[in-house]
Amino acid sequence: MSTVDAKNLLKQFEEFLATIPLERYRNELMPVKTVEQDLLKGGH
Known part of the structure; x- marks a missing residue:
C-alpha cells in the first residue's frame, strides 16, 4: 500500500468515525457502565 x-x-x-453519534451512545450506555462497575467482584 502506498x-x-x-x-x-x-x-x-x-x-x-465523525458520523458516529458518540454523545448519544455515551448518554445511553453510561447507566449500564455504572451498574456493571458497582457490581461486587468475585460473586460476593
Whole structure:
C-alpha cells in the first residue's frame, strides 16, 4: 500500500468515525457502565 493510499484510507476512516453519534451512545450506555462497575467482584 502506498503512502497516498494509506492517507486516503485514514481520511475515509476518520470521516466515518465523525458520523458516529458518540454523545448519544455515551448518554445511553453510561447507566449500564455504572451498574456493571458497582457490581461486587468475585460473586460476593
